[in-house]
């Protein structure tokens with residue numbers, strides 16, 4: 001199978017030669033005689049203790065727009081590195097790490113799940129609290145033929161999920177402060193910035209830092225459009241990878257004050273569909289903006305957010 005559009009863009013980025021940029025194939029998904037790499041980028045300082053911004057997308061293969069936002073940002077960043085000496089100096093003291101497409105086979109075959117029919121965002125070994133489940137949507141083990149399938153009980157995590165967890169352990173767990181954003185689309189009318197937990201309404205242990213970061217976002221970008229809330233407020237899920245990664249990070253850093261704030265940006269696709277109902281008939285139309293002005297606006301809007309989070313990450317001492 002030839003590279004599809006997003007994988008081609010990722011491969012092009014791996015060709016950029018710059019001593020501040022490294023790319024690695026961290027895993028490979030083989031299916032039906034085809035083979036798809038999971039490619040990660042690390043940008044800036046090689047010191048994993050430096051503050052780090054993590055950008056992730058493509059957990060769900062249908063949600064192409066998230067991968068596009070991350071690739072738009074990385075493409076712009078790589079171009080900027082060729083002329084902006086201030087940025088080059090800045091990146092000697094901090095880092096940006098990214099996996100723009102975590103589920104490449106899902107995207108290649110136009111499906112939400114990975115090739116085994118597993119919804120990767122339901123795949124971590126972690127259950128949501130009793131009584132909080134929504135039938136199927138919260139994750140289930142009934143059949144891989146149904147959406148939101150978690151995988152078989154007691155089995156190791158899927159290769160893509162494990163690759164993400166391993167990458168976060170290597171690249172983020174020893175960082176003095178890390179902020180991550182995982183880009184999704186498909187739920188609601190608004191763009192939501194979710195913080196953990198997805199599994200429980202119990203207070204998130206880093207709620208104070210979330211509030212502080214929200215305050216500086218509100219003050220710095222007063223016209224931003226994000227609804228900031230715990231994911232639990234929208235729906236609960238079992239097996240959320242970011243709940244799992246956050247809890248692992250807490251255990252790993254029990255004696256340190258190191259912090260990770262994993263955000264999920266859920267781009268509200270219903271507004272795209274409402275304004276352009278016919279797009280539901282196009283491939284991926286429910287999850288992605290189709291009209292070009294709407295696509296451009298989506299890219300512009302979230303690049304501004306990433307820039308803000310990059311500055312907040314490297315200046316974490318001011319708000320942590």
Ligand SMILES: [Zn+2]
Nearest residue numbers: 060063184185
């Ligand atoms: Zn998603």
